Amino acid sequence: MSATAFLDVRDISVVFGGLKAVNGLSFQVEQGRIHALIGPNGAGKSTTFNCISRFYTPSSGSVTFEGQELTRVSPHRMASLGIARTFQNLELFAELSVLENVLLGTHSRGANTLGRLLRRPDRETEDFALHLLERVGLADERHQPARDLDFGRQKLLELARALAIKPKLLLLDEPAAGLRNREIESLDRLLKELVARDGITVLLVEHVMQLVMSISDRITVMAFGEKIAEGTPSEIGSNARVIEAYLGKGKANANANANAMGAAHG
Secondary structure (H helix, E strand, O other): OOOOOOEEEEEEEEEEOOEEEEEEEEEEEOOOOEEEEEOOOOOOHHHHHHHHOOOOOOOEEEEEEOOEEHHHOOHHHHHHHOEEEOOOOOOOOOOOEHHHHHHHHHOOOOOOHHHHHOOOOOHHHHHHHHHHHHHHOOHHHOOOEHHHOOHHHHHHHHHHHHHOOOOOEEEEEOOOOOOOHHHHHHHHHHHHHHHHOOOOEEEEEOOOHHHHHHHOOEEEEEEOOEEEEEEOHHHHHOOHHHHHHHHOHHHHHHHHHHHHHHHHOO
16 A cells, blocks of 8 residues: 555554553555454554554554644544544443433534533534434434443444544444344444445454454454454455464364365365
């Protein structure tokens, strides 16, 4: 990909004390694509996400979005650039209603956020928030306090709130966590629709491989803070280093032998 990638993570490292959580990581995300960042627990995925969204500053390396260096941008300006994210640990206002949580998201982009928060939303803004709740399947619960939703539906609410800023780039940290199979299938359709119809680019961290393999155009795999593989879902699914990272060397070899025997007898 060219140097003018939509999102360009280049040679970033993150050191906490003596621990190198991310080591020389580089990858690029193309505009209008779904790119997954996967790996075993502790691989450095969430740390990488936190660097992109400016909760952390990398010890070295650069992160650029539409040619702009993000490591010099204040975290509160990310929404105004068109970057929204959801979190592994929910960041909702539990006492507010489902609709009010989404309305707060509509105020995150643009100037004079505090002044806008203090005013009653106009009809157009409220209709837009309701539209987003319909898209994630929460319109019927719009008047319920956010705390009354189960964890999976709270994740969907957080997604709706992220969409409220009308992002160019959507960063999703384990969006399928806590979802039932039917909800995962709905999320699959929604994310594909966001790219195809709304022109949103998606970067996600996810452990539900069913979703990752279905929706991703490209996958970057991390282990122990480093990139070990990158490619299409089919390439990643057959990559020996990826299988070893998830299963361990012995099981990976057994899996490879089983596949070879299956092919021989096929």
